[in-house]
Amino acid sequence: MAKIIWTRTDEAPLLATYSFKPIVEAFASNAGIDVETRDISLAGRIIAQFPERLNDNQKLDDALAGLGDLAKTPEANIIKLPNISASLVQLKAAIAELQAAGYDVPDYPDNPTTDEEKDIASRYSKVTGSAVNPVLREGNSDRRAPQAVKNFAKKHPHSMGAWSKDSKTAVATMDDNDFRHNEKSVIFDSADTLKIQLVAADGTTQVLKDDLKVLEGEVLDATFMSAKALDAFLLEQVAKAKEQGVLFSTHLKATMMKVSDPILFGHVVRAFFKDVFDKYGEELLAAGLNGENGLGAIYAGLEKLDNGAEIKAAFDQALQDGPDLAMVNSSKGITNLHVPSDVIVDASMPAMIRTSGHMWNADDQEQDTLAVIPDSSYAGVYQTVIEDCQANGAYDPTTMGTVPNVGLMAQKAEEYGSHDKTFKVANDGTMQVVDSSGNVVLEHEVEEGDIWRAVQTKDAPIRDWVKLAVNRARLSGMKTIFWLDPERAHDRNISDLVQKYLGDHDTEGLDISILSPVEATQVTIDRIRKGEDTISVTGNVLRDYNTDLFPILELGTSAKMLSVVPLMAGGGLFETGAGGSAPKHVQQVQAENHLRWDSLGEYLALAESFRHEQNNNDNAQAGVLADTLDRATETLLNEGKSPSRKVGEIDDRGSHFYLAKYWAEELAAQTEDASLAETFKPVAEVLGAGEEQIAQELLDVQGSAADLGGYYLPSEEKLNEVMRPSATFNKVIDELKK
Template sequence: MAKIIYTLTDEAPLLATHSFLPIVQSFAKKAGVEVETRDISLAGRVIAQFPERLSDEQRVDDALAELGELAKSPEANIIKLPNISASIPQLKATIAELQGKGYDLPDYPDEPTTDADRDVRARYDRVKGSAVNPVLREGNSDRRAPASVKQYARKHPHRMGAWSADSKTTVATMGENDFRANEKSVVLPADDTLRIEFTAADGTVTVLRESLPVLAGEVVDATVMRVDALRTFLAAQIERAKTDGVLFSVHLKATMMKVSDPIMFGQVIRVFFADVFERYGAELQAAGLNPNDGLNGIFQGLASIADGTEIRAAFDRAIAAGPDLAMVDSDKGITNLHVPSDVIVDASMPAMIRTSGHMWGADGGEHDTLAVIPDSSYAGIYQTVVDDCRVNGAFDPATMGSVPNVGLMAQAAEEYGSHDKTFQMTADGVVRVVDSSGATLIEHEVSAGDIWRACQTKDVPIRDWVKLAVTRARATGSPAVFWLDETRAHDRVLIELVTRYLGDHDTDGLQIEIMSPVDAMTFSLERIRRGEDTISVTGNVLRDYLTDLFPIMELGTSAKMLSVVPLINGGGLFETGAGGSAPKHVQQLVEKNYLRWDSLGEFLALAVSFEHLATSTGNTRAQVLADTLDQATGRFLDDNRSPGRAIGTIDNRGSHFYLAKYWAEALAAQTSDAGLAADFTALSARLDADEQTIVDELIAVQGRPVDVGGYYRLDEAKVGAVMRPSTTLNETLASL
């Protein structure tokens, strides 16, 4: 039987899966397609790291490692839902919850001092941050808004906040002494094994990375963020925000860039609260309270310090004396600086742009904002959008064009390959990347506290990226623009390679350009205001940024994007769009038994998964499922069956019912497979006849608290009962 792997992840997507997956499995089985699950949730990944400490009942397979191997095979057909890219606070919360459930897991060691501690830390580090995506993404990214979604957005445009010509909102970035300015890049002439070493001022040599295998044609980059320059820059921006009377906000990627960006986040807190750390820094450090984890972690830990009340008062005074802080939740007093994973640049900046260039202040109102993005590699793209909106006003979702993306990310390309090669320096000296002959390829002078990192990009993914860009340009007729900056070291190398590899393809009649990110953004914005489409062809970080930015402006959310990863060895990875894992939706479910998560991304991914399966295995019924699911999704959008905004309307579970109803109708009506039509005729009739009963049953449970048995590790029986409350629907599906 043909097989699809459906991933179990975290938070709202995981809750939704308990409602939607039974429908998928019932329908797919009639087409000879088995839909299996693999648990790649944060809790599941944590548990898999410590089998020797757990009972037989508690142990789980390392599903992520299994899927990583599957992704390298032609048979791969994986549907990947959004998962938690865990910050340290989230990881610690997961560990604590599992310990409370009886799992004998060790605490996360912030400062390992023994070999045992270092082993525990290494295991946990394998699951934090963006641990899932680099493993599964054995191909480059093709993200775009499906025609049905784009058509719906134009017919039913979401609200965009108006922009004022005198808006004070702006982006602040370093421009020097940062990762972009200090980057160096080389192309390896042959297979080799590199070494990363640090030579201290006294001549002592420490090997930071003993063995770094590389292939011929591989691009290796290294760079350094100079912490003294970072601190000077941050202090200036704090003062600037206060002087200009705007909110102060910092926008980093503490999840994807799980080593470097939490350190920078910690520096923001150290600088903002410089007086507090000057007076109490030793006490905070002795108590294990790390500013890299955010204010929330510090505040929670103050209870264990004798003068914790006094220290908290000092923090409160500093907040009152400084510029107004952008808020994550003004009602609860949660600031931009509370949790490093609360304000992620690729989601927070588009949300700000969509909301008139405003973020929320402590007073609960919207205000102009100084958006601080320390590294200047891509900060300019956001300033370009801000400038455009200040002059031309907000974009109009009813008329604007689209900017799909082809992203370079295969085989841990670029930043995905930096996590195990990022170090905060403990002393002054020199970091070198040397080859097997001992020759120095890259070197940087560093000072104590600096953040040094290296990354890799293999040649095969680059060639595949160029090929995918040409393929999409040919298929759509839209211009394809490589966002590459010749003044940046890594991009200069890629420009040479892209120019060379484009010669391997027929590009006659295609418009393919290479532009700096700022110029490419200007070009794309001019076109989308005219209703024209432009393919962005970018590296890994820009892929992440743009596939939130443009969909949020066009569609109101990035969760409605079609995200296909054609795997290099022939398989397919189908992602359910961006948009994160929506923790606030979980809170609403637990408090009110109402889940607003929109599963449209799952519908879109499932359709292309069936289509890929039909092509790769010859299963014609899988193609029928794909075609009819597309029809059902189109009607779903036309009838506006997405979750409502208030209790008393259908939520995520109700949207799944309507998708099933429309899908069954389409299958019953199609004429290409009489057997399938017969199978679904009775189901369609029952769902139609019982529509009001099912909707009433789904709505009747709303408004009361529910227990799903946990946050990071759910109780299967409890969550199953919560997410499938309609007896009529459950019995009808069982009849199939």
């Protein structure tokens, strides 16, 4: 049988899987396709790292590594749902839950000193942050809004806040001594093995990484953020927010950039509460309360200090005396600085732009905001959009153009987390990248506390990225822009390669150009307002940012994007949107048994997965499944059967039922495959006749708490019970599966 791999991930997508995957299995089995599960959840990744500590019933294979191997083969057909890009806070919570469930996984060592602790820390480093995506992404990214989704957004526009020309909202970013300005880049003429070392001011040398392999043609970058420059910049922004009467907020990516951005977040917390740290810093730092895990972790840690109440009062007073602080949850007092993973830049900035440039203050009112994004590499993109909205008002979803993205990410290209090559500098000195002959390839003069990092980009992914961009330009007919900054060393090298590799393709009649991110943003939003479409061709970080920014403005959410990764070996990876793993959705299920997660991304990815099966294995029935699923999805949207946010109304489980009903009806009515029509005609009839009863059974369970048996490792039995509450519907689906 042909095989589709469905990933078991975390939080809301995991809950949705237990409702939707049985439907997928049943429909696919009638086209000779098996749907198998691989567990790449945070809990599953942790368990797989410590087999020697677990009994046979607890052990799990390293499914992520196995999928990484599969992604390098032509047979790969993987549907990848959003997973937790685990922060340290989330990792520790998952460890505690596993330990409580009887799993003998070790505590995370904050300051590993022994060989055992260093080994444990090394294993945990493989499961946190952006651990999953680089392993699976053996191809570049093709993300776009499907026409049915775009049409629906135009007919049923989402809310867009009105902008005022008097808006004080702005982005604050560094103009020197940050990652962008300190970057150096080199392209290797031949394969080599490098080492990264710190030559301290006293002449001693510390090797930080000694087995850094590069291939011929590979691009290697190195850069650093000055801690002193960062602190000076942050203090200026705190004062500016206070002076202008706007909210202070910071926007980082502490989950993915799990070494650099938690450190940056700590600097922000310490700057905002400078007076408190000036007075109590010695005690706070000795207790590990440096702000890198957020204000919430500081408050929790203060309970263990003898003078914790006194220090807590100082923090509370600083909140009153300082600038207004943006809130994540006003009613619960959770600020922008409470939890690093609550303010992910690529999600939080578009949401602010969509809401009149406002965030929420402590009184639960909207307010203009100073958005602090320390590194200037891409901050200008958001500032350009903000200035455009201040001048011209909000965008109109009923008329605006679309912005698909072709993203460079294959084989860990531009892996901006670069966890194993990011270091907090221990001593003043010189950070160096040295080749196997002892030659210094790249170096920076650094000071203690600076953040230094290196990033690799292989040649084959760059060639594939250019090819994919040309293919999308030709297929779509859209204007296509490579977003590359001539002021960045890396982008200058990539730009030279892009121009070289464009020569390998027929670009006659295509509108392809290279612009800086700020210029590209302005051209793109000018075209958006005219209803014109523009492909953004970007590196890895901008891929992430743009595939949230533009879809949130166009569609109201990034979860409705089609995300295809044509794998370089010939297989396919189909991602189900960029909507995150939605922890708040899980909390609502636990409280009210209502899942407002929208599985539209899964529907879109599944159709493309079927098409991949059709094309690669000459399976015509898979193509029929794909076409009928697309039509069913459009009907679902037009009939208003997407999940509601409110308890007592249709949720994701109800949406799954209607998708199955419309899909069965399409299969019964199609004339391309008589056997599928014959199989699904009675299914469509039964689901149609039982619609009222099934819909009611799915609604009846709502309104009371749901026990999932765990958060990071929920109970299989309880998940099935909660997510498949309609016996009538279950009977039809279970009988359909071959």
